[in-house]
Amino acid sequence: MPExxxxxxxxxxxxxxxxxxxxxxxxxxxxxxxxxxxxFKTPSESWLYLVYPGVGMLIAYLIVRFVVKDNIGHGxxxxxxxxxxxxxxxxxxxTWSSILTSAITIGFGGSVGAEAPIVYxxxxxxxxxxxxxxxxxxxxxxxxxxxxxxxxxxxxxxxxAGVLFTLEILMFNMSMTSILPLVLSSVxxxxxxxxxxxDAVAFDNTLTPFKMGNIPFYVLFGIVCxxxxxxxxxxxxxxxxxVKAISNPFRRWAICAIGLxxxxxxxxxxxGEGYGTLTDLLNDNDMHSVGSTxxxxxxxxxxxxxxxxxxxxxxxxxxxxxxxxxxxxxGTFGPTLFMGGIFGFVVARYSNLLGLDLPETNFVxxxxxxxxxxxxxxxxxxxxxIAEITGGYTLLMPLIITSAISxxxxxxxxxxxxxxxxxxxxxxxxxxxxxxxxxxxxxxxDVMESNFTSVEEGGTLGNLVKVISRSTRDIYPVLDENRNxxxxxxxxxxxxxxxxxxKYNEPLASYMETADTLVYDDDRxxxxxxxxxQSGAWNLPVVSRDGLYRGFVSKSHIFFAYRERxxxxxxx
Numbered sequence: 001m002p003e004x005x006x007x008x009x010x011x012x013x014x015x016x017x018x019x020x021x022x023x024x025x026x027x028x029x030x031x032x033x034x035x036x037x038x039x040f041k042t043p044s045e046s047w048l049y050l051v052y053p054g055v056g057m058l059i060a061y062l063i064v065r066f067v068v069k070d071n072i073g074h075g076x077x078x079x080x081x082x083x084x085x086x087x088x089x090x091x092x093x094x095t096w097s098s099i100l101t102s103a104i105t106i107g108f109g110g111s112v113g114a115e116a117p118i119v120y121x122x123x124x125x126x127x128x129x130x131x132x133x134x135x136x137x138x139x140x141x142x143x144x145x146x147x148x149x150x151x152x153x154x155x156x157x158x159x160x161a162g163v164l165f166t167l168e169i170l171m172f173n174m175s176m177t178s179i180l181p182l183v184l185s186s187v188x189x190x191x192x193x194x195x196x197x198x199d200a201v202a203f204d205n206t207l208t209p210f211k212m213g214n215i216p217f218y219v220l221f222g223i224v225c226x227x228x229x230x231x232x233x234x235x236x237x238x239x240x241x242x243v244k245a246i247s248n249p250f251r252r253w254a255i256c257a258i259g260l261x262x263x264x265x266x267x268x269x270x271x272g273e274g275y276g277t278l279t280d281l282l283n284d285n286d287m288h289s290v291g292s293t294x295x296x297x298x299x300x301x302x303x304x305x306x307x308x309x310x311x312x313x314x315x316x317x318x319x320x321x322x323x324x325x326x327x328x329x330x331g332t333f334g335p336t337l338f339m340g341g342i343f344g345f346v347v348a349r350y351s352n353l354l355g356l357d358l359p360e361t362n363f364v365x366x367x368x369x370x371x372x373x374x375x376x377x378x379x380x381x382x383x384x385x386i387a388e389i390t391g392g393y394t395l396l397m398p399l400i401i402t403s404a405i406s407x408x409x410x411x412x413x414x415x416x417x418x419x420x421x422x423x424x425x426x427x428x429x430x431x432x433x434x435x436x437x438x439x440x441x442x443x444x445x446d447v448m449e450s451n452f453t454s455v456e457e458g459g460t461l462g463n464l465v466k467v468i469s470r471s472t473r474d475i476y477p478v479l480d481e482n483r484n485x486x487x488x489x490x491x492x493x494x495x496x497x498x499x500x501x502x503k504y505n506e507p508l509a510s511y512m513e514t515a516d517t518l519v520y521d522d523d524r525x526x527x528x529x530x531x532x533x534q535s536g537a538w539n540l541p542v543v544s545r546d547g548l549y550r551g552f553v554s555k556s557h558i559f560f561a562y563r564e565r566x567x568x569x570x571x572x
Contacts, residue, residue, distance in 0.1 A: 004177075007139060011146045011181035012188055014129055017095075018122035018150030019192025025099045025118050026155060026197065032107025033272060049109065049264040049271060053323070054257025056108020060101040061253060061327025068097045073329055075120030076419045079148060079170060082127065084423070088141040089131065094124035098329060105328035109264055109271045111319035113334020115155060122151030123170075126185075142178055145171045149182045150189030152385075156202050157193055161385035162186035168378040169419060202389040203275070205282035208359040210395050217358060221347060222370055222402040226409020228313075228343050229374025233410075233418045235317045236332065243325035256326025263319045267312050268292050270319045274338040281345050281364045282390065306349040313342045332375070332418055340371030365390055366402045373403035374410040377417035442525045447561045448542050450551035454479045455508060457486050461497060462504030464489065464511075475539060477549055478512050485541055485549040487512040515541050521550050528553065 036052055064072060070091065072078070075098060082090050102117035126147025130140035145166045153162030163182045246252040264270045268291030269277040280289035286305060299305055320335045344367020348360040365386060372382035382403045387393050416424045453471040455464055457480045467476060474491035489511050497503040497511075517535040519528050519542045531540060532555055542550040 003139075006133070007135075007142065007181050008184060010129055010133060010135075010143055011185045014122075014126045014143055014146045015150040015185035015188025016192060017125040017129075018118075018147050018185065019154040019189035019196075021095075021099060021121045021125065022118050022151055022154030022189065023193050023196045025103055025114055025121070028099065028103035029107045029114060029272070032103060036108065037271070047265065049268065050261035053109040053111070053260045053264060053271075053328075054253070054326075056105050056110050057257055057260075057323060057326045057328040058253060059108070060105045060110075060329050061249070063101055063104070064097075064327070064329065065249075068093055068101070070097070072098050072101065072117075072120065073324055074419075075116035075118075075123075075331055076169065076333070077423060078120055079123045079144070080419060081423055082123070083141055083144065083170065087137050088127055088144050090120075090124040090127040090144070092124070092128050094120055095128060096121070098124075101329035102331075105323065105330050106272050109260075110323040110328040110330055111260065111264070111270050111272070111274075111316065111335065112323045112328060112330020113273055113332065113337075114330065115152065115333030116331020117329060118151040118155050119148045119165075119331075119333075122147035122149075122154075122189075126150075141171070142181060146181050146185035150185040153186040154189035154193045156385060156389045157190055157197075157199075158202075158385050158388035159183070159186040159190045161381055161388050162189070164381040164384055165378065168381050169376065169417070201391045203279055203282055205279075205361060205365065205390050206284060207282075207361055207365065207390075207395060210362070210397060214358065214398070215401065217351075217356075218366065218398040218401045219405060221344075221363065221366065222405025223409050224347065225340070225343070225367065225370030225402060225406035226374050226412075228339070229371055229406060229410045230413055232317055232336065232339060232371065232375050233414060233421070236321055236418060237421060239318060239321035240325045243321065249327070253326045256322040260319055260322045260326070263315050263322075267308070267315060269309075269312050269342075270316060273334045274316075275334070278338060278341040278364070278368070281341055282361050284361055286345070286349075286360075302353065306346050306353070309342050309349075310346045313339055313346060316342070336372050336375045337368045340368040341365070343367045343371060362395055362398065365395060366398050369399045370402040370406040374406040375418050377407060377410065377420075379403040379407040442558075442561055444519070444521060444523060444525065444528060444542070444553065447557045448521075448551045448553050449557065452477055452552055454483075454549065455489070456481075457508070459508050460504060461494065461506045461508065461511070462501075464494060464508060465498050465504065468494075468498065475552065477541060477552075478508060479549055483549050484547040485515060485518075485543050487514050488541060489513070518543050519553055520545055525558075528558070532558075 070093065072094060082088055098117035098120045102114055106112060106114055123144045126143035127140060130143035148170055149162035149166040152165045153159045163186050166182055243252060243256060246255065269289065277289045287299065290308065316335055316339050320332065323330055341364045344363035345360055348358045348363035351358050369382040369386040373379040383399045386399055387396060452473050452475060453467050454477045455467055457478055464476065468491065476489045477485055478487045478489060480486055489508060494511050517531050517537060517540055519531060519540045521542055521544050539552050539554045541552055544550060
């Protein structure tokens, strides 16, 4: 079979698998929620909100620790790392482990989203199918992207959003011919979910027609969404880091379980993904969206409802962070949509109470896109995803305005998305800059040479001549008894004396030069290239952080590896 046709066939299979996985995850979450809270009839039963989330987090944690035995949280970030550091290899267990643990986490009330786990699952399906078929890194990566696109398309019934998500967030250096497998996988997955879950849009709504006179409000709203996105990103990462600093996992779980339970007890919309609340707000059922609150009397004041949801917006970040840090498995994709919709409602309701006349349901929908564009730094995905999952194409102009301005606003303060900030700090982030992307993919171990013959620090020229006679290199590292690098000797520097036996008793120190520029074995390739530029050298020694000699790296070897890697990742 021709390679192009094989890739399309495998993309179709990946799309089928992603669609089935997305359907399974959605059904599993709904089943668990129906069993646990489907029988709630009065607010008095909501005390169980104090218990359920912690139980779900504990079950998920125990499965991850004792069954999966791998870190499977933050699925989108893990996929990015797989592409940049692990040759797009994702372990086979990820084809099911994220589905199981996230269904338990979210079904029991964990305040996270199912999208990141399903992206990890879809990417794992694509990666493992590609590897089983014996494909190259380039094509395994493409199928990994097909799985991620199919996952997003399947869980939201949004094929265009699936493709754009993969292109904006996961993939780089894509050509038009490489987009066809993504489209095929995305459409296939969407078709599967349509057949198994019906053709209704993910969020039913009652929107009002777009008015040109509201454009200034959408512009201002985009700016505010940018700052709200900054709050989401910074507070989420800060909170998770602080909570994960608690070394005892069961103490960490207990703190997170208690904190999450209290927040959900006071603010029922924080339970699970919160998509039911969004649907209510999109249909102007604002009082029903509150859920089984124990404080119904407070809502008699017209200012309390938007204040309640403003607090929901603020606390959602902490409930999500507690869920992930406390042992649960979920993502930030769903909470981004939830918080965006809540934020749009709060802004519109407060504005209307102050005398304006803004369409609240429209602002709920546009807020979803605005926050997604800022938090994920993927404006095209935000625009088309929200349009697809709500059928809100009549609001395409405000979606574009708000998303673009939100994205531009947050970029002033935060160059990385919530998915890429941590790995960017480590230097593992792939970008659409081909040069930087290839350097990120190169590993020092791939270009380091260790077949240089060393000489002892206290030796003589006569000792070196014997080494030269059986060596094929022209550089000789000088090591002490503990194999610490003390300097290097170049053949050109001893050539004049090596044929004069009278010089054979000369100490090597007479010919040795110190290595002023060292490459450390944990340096990133960008740092290595910078050291070559600064030193002007053609070869540089590689040592560990404590000075142990490892080998040498040369410009020529890096150039050769760069060309090879560029050919591997180029999508023609």
